[in-house]
Amino acid sequence: MKKKILVIILFYFCIGNISIAQSVTWPKESIIALTPEWKGERFADGRPKIPDELLERLKGVSMEEAWAALRNAGYQNQFENFNGYAENPWIILHPDEPMTGRAVTAQYIPLRPDLQNYVQDQGKKEKNPLKITNSSPINILQDGDVYVADGYNKIIDGTLIGDNLGNAIAAGSKRGFIFNASIRDMEGNLKIKGYNGWFRGSDPSAISQMMLSTINAPIRIGRATVLPGDAVLAKNTGVMFIPAFLVSDLVLSGEYTHLLDQFTFERIKDKKYEYKNEGFVGGWTEVINNDFLNWLKNYPTLPMPRKDLDEYVKAHPHSIAGQEKEEVPQKKKN
Amino acid sequence: MKIAGLSLCFMFCFAAVNAQRVGSTPEYIKALTSRYQGERSADGRPKISDDLVDRLKNCTLEQIWGYLYRKGFHNQVEKNWKILKPGETMVGRVVTAQFMPARPDLDSLVKAQGKEEGRSQHGGINIWPIDILTKGDIYVADGYGKVKDGTLIGSSLGNAIYGKTGNGVIFNGSIRDMQELKDTKGFNAWIKGDDPSYIKDMTPTSINAPIRIGEVTVFPGDLVFANDYGVVFVPAYLAEPLVVASEMTGLRDEFER
Numbered sequence: 031m032k033k034k035i036l037v038i039i040l041f042y043f044c045i046g047n048i049s050i051a052q053s054v055t056w057p058k059e060s061i062i063a064l065t066p067e068w069k070g071e072r073f074a075d076g077r078p079k080i081p082d083e084l085l086e087r088l089k090g091v092s093m094e095e096a097w098a099a100l101r102n103a104g105y106q107n108q109f110e111n112f113n114g115y116a117e118n119p120w121i122i123l124h125p126d127e128p129m130t131g132r133a134v135t136a137q138y139i140p141l142r143p144d145l146q147n148y149v150q151d152q153g154k155k156e157k158n159p160l161k162i163t164n165s166s167p168i169n170i171l172q173d174g175d176v177y178v179a180d181g182y183n184k185i186i187d188g189t190l191i192g193d194n195l196g197n198a199i200a201a202g203s204k205r206g207f208i209f210n211a212s213i214r215d216m217e218g219n220l221k222i223k224g225y226n227g228w229f230r231g232s233d234p235s236a237i238s239q240m241m242l243s244t245i246n247a248p249i250r251i252g253r254a255t256v257l258p259g260d261a262v263l264a265k266n267t268g269v270m271f272i273p274a275f276l277v278s279d280l281v282l283s284g285e286y287t288h289l290l291d292q293f294t295f296e297r298i299k300d301k302k303y304e305y306k307n308e309g310f311v312g313g314w315t316e317v318i319n320n321d322f323l324n325w326l327k328n329y330p331t332l333p334m335p336r337k338d339l340d341e342y343v344k345a346h347p348h349s350i351a352g353q354e355k356e357e358v359p360q361k362k363k364n
Numbered sequence: 365m366k367i368a369g370l371s372l373c374f375m376f377c378f379a380a381v382n383a384q385r386v387g388s389t390p391e392y393i394k395a396l397t398s399r400y401q402g403e404r405s406a407d408g409r410p411k412i413s414d415d416l417v418d419r420l421k422n423c424t425l426e427q428i429w430g431y432l433y434r435k436g437f438h439n440q441v442e443k444n445w446k447i448l449k450p451g452e453t454m455v456g457r458v459v460t461a462q463f464m465p466a467r468p469d470l471d472s473l474v475k476a477q478g479k480e481e482g483r484s485q486h487g488g489i490n491i492w493p494i495d496i497l498t499k500g501d502i503y504v505a506d507g508y509g510k511v512k513d514g515t516l517i518g519s520s521l522g523n524a525i526y527g528k529t530g531n532g533v534i535f536n537g538s539i540r541d542m543q544e545l546k547d548t549k550g551f552n553a554w555i556k557g558d559d560p561s562y563i564k565d566m567t568p569t570s571i572n573a574p575i576r577i578g579e580v581t582v583f584p585g586d587l588v589f590a591n592d593y594g595v596v597f598v599p600a601y602l603a604e605p606l607v608v609a610s611e612m613t614g615l616r617d618e619f620e621r
Contacts, residue, residue: 052384052392052573060384064473106565107465140439142581144599145574148396182576239438247384248470248569250508255467273469 054152054162055170055245056258064248064257067275073172075246077259078274080132082174084281088130088263088272090333091284096263096270098287099280103273110252111268118183118230123206123219125266129226131176131205133260133271136167137244138181138190138211146241164190164237167245171202176262178271180249181211185231187238193218200225208262208269210251228264285333286342293322313351322348386478386492388572393584396574400585400601407496407572409585410600412457414500419607420589420598421455427610428589428596441596442578448532448545448553450592456502456531458586458597461493462570463507463516463537471567490563493571494521497528502588506575507537511557513564519544526551534588534595536577554590 053060061076068078093109100108112119139145153162160166167177168191177199181188191199191207193215199207200222212231213219219227246258254271261272272280297303297310303318304311310318323343332339388396390408400410420428425441432440464470479485483492494517497503503525507514517525517533519541525533532552533539542558545551572584580597582588587598598606 052388056384063384064470066473067469104468107467139574139576140579140581142439142574142583142599143436144396144399144583144601145581148398151395243574248464250464253465255465255470257467257470273467275469 052152053156053247054149054243055156055158055166056247061246061258065259065274067273068259069275075170075258077132077134077246080259080261080274080277084277085130085132085174085261087281087285087333088261088277089128090288091263091281092288093263093265093267093270095284095287096272096280099276099283100270100272103276105273105276108254108271108273109268110254112230112252113268116183116252118185120228120268121231122266123225123227127226128266129176129206129262129264131174131203131262132274133178133256133258133262134167134171134175134203135244135246135249135256135258136177136179136242137247137249138164138179138184138240139243140182141239141241145243149241149243162242164242165195165198166242168195168198168202170245171199173202173204175203176205176264177203177207178249178251178256178260178262179207179209179211180251181209181240183210183230184240185212186233187235188212188231188240189214189233189235189237191219192236193222196222196225196227206264208251208264226264228269282334282338282342283346286339286346288333289326289329290322293325296325297321314348315351316353319348319350384477385481386474386483386569386571387481387496388570388584393572396583397585397600399599402600402604405498405585407584409457409459409572411585412587412600412603416603416607417455417457417500417587419611420587420603421453422614423589423607423610424614425589425591425593425596427613428598428606430613431606431609432596432598432602435602437599437602439579439581440598441594442536442580443594444556444578445554445590445595446557447592448539448542448551448555452552453589453591454502454532454552454554455587455589456500456529458504458582458584458588459493459497459501460570460572460575460582460584461503461505461568462573462575463490463505463566464569465508466565466567470569474567474569488563490516490566490568491521492568494525494528496571497525499528499530501529502531502534502590503529504534504575504577504582504588505537506577507535507556507566509536509556510566511538512559513561514538514566515540515559515561515563519548522551522553523548534577534590552590554595 058076071079188211190211196219206226209229216232256271261277263270298305393408403411405411515538522545534554538557582597585600587603
């Protein structure tokens, strides 16, 4: 008898859960389902915990290096600068300070009273102590997060934060924000230390006729789709959203490319080898390759651990001019 | 044995809780539109009677806007359209779809989840929203204003849509085959642009969830009214009183003239 009741209770509990399947704050399980390729540690909310050390190194990676690594992995829609086609390119609080961090996402949508009722009811079911407002995503920020929000490029009445919430973002994330929307109190926001922001406009109006619909769901920032837990690479040239599982390889390959470029620039400058048409005359010879490996060996302060570099070089040997392997047609497998 | 059954049941429930669906459940749509008390389709959408839909056709954009504004709905009208066949009015019940820029990790989840929901495994997944259309529906999709490589349908899908709904489409996005679609009698399209290119690099991430069309948040089961001057989305629970009030306003105006 007791067991039967238990089964019935369990069943009702489950039905209840199915019916509320559309969350305001996406639960841990949904975020894990979005990011199954991440094998490392996770936060309590399910987001991948990309190591701080990698996020720090990511700052040194150029947009082009990141772009190339993402393209090779099949990710073609991860960058946005709104230049050349959109009305409001990024405004940046401190353009000379790059920012990296882990994305917390929020979706804003034009206000509809019936949707607002649903979101507030659902917010209570998800045990939010307060009403769901534009403070809600900020309340959950942790050290190393970046607050990424889509406010559909609304500028007038589309100010997602003023300087009070700006201070709250700075205190919570120690990083900053990326908004497809506007901010108010630009002057006050500029004075906040250790904090940066990318946004599309500044306006004195207060947020109006818009509402928060989801936290930590996939969102769109212009041409890019952003998932919770993505690594954010924000610079004065634009913003890249990097799937967490790709960050480690992307940083290492970016750093390696950077070293390779540096070596090439030095040899162009000291004219040790003749350089024409974007390449050394005669190609990347054994002599040049040994010179490069030696140069790497004596490099004073590598961005990556020496062991990681050695493994990378071993796994990605430079093809030597004249020694390219002939492509052997693969035998058909039966 | 019983324990096995119990844990199976539990696992099933757990899986159901984990998954954010592509297509909204009837329960979710009902929760969104809880103020609507009338008939519903099997998918949970409010099913406003054909008679009322027809009567909405005689209203003006201003009458509809005015009623919604008084009810606290200030963001229901979207302007700036390219219209396939101007001069016509189109009304119907909304089916929504959200498209996003493709991303391999999200795409694989959408494909797996769509398969779980029994959606078509042949052809592109961009036809999933079209598969569920019924008579009197209007297919409303957010293609985030993408025009080149953002063409959500061409003439064959356009004809399929007309065959199923007897109506056309409203896209924050683009279409191809304008020339052929112009010849499809009864079909019309409110779009942001057109282009000869194919759809590329776009994924439908949700069907019958709330979406944004420009300045408007659109629900599945909304009643939509589209003419030369704009497109307005009417919450289902307000459809009947709105039509009656607009008809009264019309009669009063006629009397005064």
